[in-house]
Amino acid sequence: MPETPARPPLLELTIARCKEFLREPEAIFWVFAFPILLTMALGYAFREKAPDRIPVGVVDNAFAKQRHAALAKSPVLQPKIYPLEQGKEELRRGKLSLLVEGDATPVYRFDATRPDARTARVEVDDALQAAAGRRDVMTAREERVTEKGSRYIDFLVPGLLGMNLMGTGMWGIGFSVVNARLRKLLKRLVATPMRKSHYLLAQIFMRITFLVLEVGILIIFAWLVFGVRIRGSIALFALICLLGGMAFAGVGLLVASRAKTLEAVSGLMNLVMVPMWICSGVFFSYERFPDTVKPVIRALPLTALNDALRGVMNDGFAITQLAPQIATLIAWGVVSYLIGLKIFRWQ
Amino acid sequence: MTANGPAVSCRNLKKYYPDVKAVDGLDLLVERGECFGLLGPNGAGKTTTIEILEGLNTPDDGEVHILGMSWNEHGQELRERIGISLQETQFTDKLTVFETLRLFRSFYRDGRDPEVLLRELSLDEKRDSRNGKLSGGQKQRLAVACALVGKPDILFLDEPTTGLDPQSRLQLWEVVSRFREGGGTVLLTTHYMEEAERLCDRVAIVDHGHLIALGTPKELIAKLDAPHIIEFTSEPAIESDAFANIEGFHGATQRGGAWQLRVDSLAAAVPQVLGTIESRGAKLITLTTHAATLEDLFVAMTGRELRDA
Numbered sequence: 001m002p003e004t005p006a007r008p009p010l011l012e013l014t015i016a017r018c019k020e021f022l023r024e025p026e027a028i029f030w031v032f033a034f035p036i037l038l039t040m041a042l043g044y045a046f047r048e049k050a051p052d053r054i055p056v057g058v059v060d061n062a063f064a065k066q067r068h069a070a071l072a073k074s075p076v077l078q079p080k081i082y083p084l085e086q087g088k089e090e091l092r093r094g095k096l097s098l099l100v101e102g103d104a105t106p107v108y109r110f111d112a113t114r115p116d117a118r119t120a121r122v123e124v125d126d127a128l129q130a131a132a133g134r135r136d137v138m139t140a141r142e143e144r145v146t147e148k149g150s151r152y153i154d155f156l157v158p159g160l161l162g163m164n165l166m167g168t169g170m171w172g173i174g175f176s177v178v179n180a181r182l183r184k185l186l187k188r189l190v191a192t193p194m195r196k197s198h199y200l201l202a203q204i205f206m207r208i209t210f211l212v213l214e215v216g217i218l219i220i221f222a223w224l225v226f227g228v229r230i231r232g233s234i235a236l237f238a239l240i241c242l243l244g245g246m247a248f249a250g251v252g253l254l255v256a257s258r259a260k261t262l263e264a265v266s267g268l269m270n271l272v273m274v275p276m277w278i279c280s281g282v283f284f285s286y287e288r289f290p291d292t293v294k295p296v297i298r299a300l301p302l303t304a305l306n307d308a309l310r311g312v313m314n315d316g317f318a319i320t321q322l323a324p325q326i327a328t329l330i331a332w333g334v335v336s337y338l339i340g341l342k343i344f345r346w347q
Numbered sequence: 348m349t350a351n352g353p354a355v356s357c358r359n360l361k362k363y364y365p366d367v368k369a370v371d372g373l374d375l376l377v378e379r380g381e382c383f384g385l386l387g388p389n390g391a392g393k394t395t396t397i398e399i400l401e402g403l404n405t406p407d408d409g410e411v412h413i414l415g416m417s418w419n420e421h422g423q424e425l426r427e428r429i430g431i432s433l434q435e436t437q438f439t440d441k442l443t444v445f446e447t448l449r450l451f452r453s454f455y456r457d458g459r460d461p462e463v464l465l466r467e468l469s470l471d472e473k474r475d476s477r478n479g480k481l482s483g484g485q486k487q488r489l490a491v492a493c494a495l496v497g498k499p500d501i502l503f504l505d506e507p508t509t510g511l512d513p514q515s516r517l518q519l520w521e522v523v524s525r526f527r528e529g530g531g532t533v534l535l536t537t538h539y540m541e542e543a544e545r546l547c548d549r550v551a552i553v554d555h556g557h558l559i560a561l562g563t564p565k566e567l568i569a570k571l572d573a574p575h576i577i578e579f580t581s582e583p584a585i586e587s588d589a590f591a592n593i594e595g596f597h598g599a600t601q602r603g604g605a606w607q608l609r610v611d612s613l614a615a616a617v618p619q620v621l622g623t624i625e626s627r628g629a630k631l632i633t634l635t636t637h638a639a640t641l642e643d644l645f646v647a648m649t650g651r652e653l654r655d656a
Contacts, residue, residue, distance in 0.1 A: 003460045004449060012453035016442060023441040023477075183437035191401055191433075192497065193426040194454040347403065 013202035053078035070131030158309035159282040169248025177256040187347035204249040211245040231316035243329040244305040250336035276302040304328035352415030354532035360409035369395040371556035382533040384547035392556040393536040430499030440479030455497035484515025504535040540641040573597040573609035579634040
């Protein structure tokens with residue numbers, strides 16, 4: 001039998017890690033199937049459709065029928081007649097946005113802090129004024145915007161992609177490293193001439209291998225089902241995904257560098273990831289946060305990744321326009337890898 | 348590098364933990380080509396000692412030289428030249444036996460062909476099985492295969508057969524013997540006396556981090572001055588002063604209600620023991636005899652048994 005050809009240790013370690021990953025069915029689900037399911041669910045929930053009609057109440061009195069008829073003509077209102085007390089009750093519970101009371105002079109009862117109530121106020125008044133004989137002095141033409149690249153799904157897909165790259169980078173590396181430490185496999189490995197940096201690099205290379213699949217599947221899915229497109233250069237998009245994957249592989253290593261139990265590493269990973277899920281603009285823009293914390297938010301790796309992904313996918317930005325985000329990602333990857341290697345607990 | 352000097356030498360080795368002196372001034376010298384056994388009960392400091400020698404732990408004090416080199420200066424070179432099996436390493440469940448061995452092979456400059464090694468360790472039938480599916484004996488043989496795959500000069504085995512069935516134990520002993528035939532040096536820890544007597548040229552018995560006896564198994568047993576052991580129980584138990592007049596009597600140890608007497612000759616001593624029991628008005632319950640072993644030496648020296656000490 002011919003001798004087994006010797007492969008370089010870094011390659012051998014990377015292959016071993018890839019095989020390990022592929023033989024873990026749960027991991028396959030979380031990395032590949034889960035993001036698609038999430039995109040599907042959110043894409044469906046926020047699909048384009050006519051806005052719901054605003055429910056408004058009309059208090060049952062002599063003017064009720066006439067008012068109901070006037071409001072029913074509005075395309076955005078859904079009027080219903082209630083006895084006074086019941087109408088107030090429905091309003092209090094939020095089932096109605098506005099209640100029309102009063103005799104000859106109508107009284108609008110509504111909560112001015114609710115945006116839908118303010119819309120209802122304008123629409124109701126408009127409808128009743130028109131019914132009472134008001135004439136518009138001019139007519140405006142409407143142009144509705146549903147341009148691709150500016151829909152919620154276009155905002156969402158890059159965010160989910162970023163979140164997925166973060167999650168798989170952290171879990172994929174964190175668990176395997178801590179597990180190997182628990183099994184004393186790390187201790188056994190350092191007793192060989194293996195270079196420690198090779199072990200850690202192999203973890204990162206494994207992530208990059210699967211990143212191609214992970215990103216590809218989600219992007220093709222979003223394109224086929226929702227028509228989400230990459231407006232900028234594909235090469236730049238690939239580079240950003242790669243840098244994002246490496247940044248989170250580095251952070252994953254750092255988080256796993258000292259933890260002795262799976263519970264400890266899970267806790268640490270949540271501590272790192274949850275703030276970014278909330279702050280880094282996965283589901284909604286971080287522009288809503290106060291200006292004072294925005295620089296901190298922008299320094300987070302997930303924010304940099306999400307901004308860069310949106311920049312290249314939705315705005316078609318060039319690499320020069322995304323330089324700050326790219327630099328942030330590289331810094332996170334390099335610094336966390338180096339610190340992780342330095343403080344790594346091998347036994 | 349082919350530095351001169353013994354395979355392993357350490358002087359005045361010390362490792363103190365907050366609650367225990369794991370190693371307390373240990374001197375060892377293992378010649379090249381020798382099989383050396385480190386024997387002692389659990390907690391004697393065997394594992395701490397062997398891990399210091401393997402470069403996995405650092406001593407608080409003392410000198411260690413492996414193949415004439417020190418861990419501080421020649422760590423990388425030494426890792427190329429030794430093969431180790433830890434007390435409990437669990438290889439990744441998801442990889443196969445062959446994949447694991449091939450991975451370990453890649454770390455070494457020079458090494459054995461994994462396929463050949465698997466055949467030598469009778470693991471070729473399990474070549475494509477996942478590590479998670481192996482029996483205890485197969486896992487241990489894989490661990491030894493990973494230790495051998497780098498063509499080491501010295502093999503360090505920490506309790507290689509603990510918890511294995513007799514068949515698996517025999518298989519491992521054969522592997523160790525074959526490695527020695529090729530000129531390799533072996534340092535192993537065990538708490539099985541039989542294993543030490545069978546495999547080792549020399550044995551060091553350690554207890555509480557101290558060396559308490561050193562020599563070939565035969566020399567050590569000879570230290571008992573008594574080649575035979577009589578073990579008996581009686582109802583009621585009898586006092587220790589009863590044995591003084593027995594011919595060729597060298598000492599007695601009481602354990603769990605049973606007496607162990609060390610004597611020169613069974614033929615002379617057994618009738619006298621029976622006579623003594625009868626004269627004390629007691630009834631004999633059990634009586635066994637055996638040739639003295641390292642276990643008996645340990646009991647004689649510490650008053651405790653190796654396995655449950």
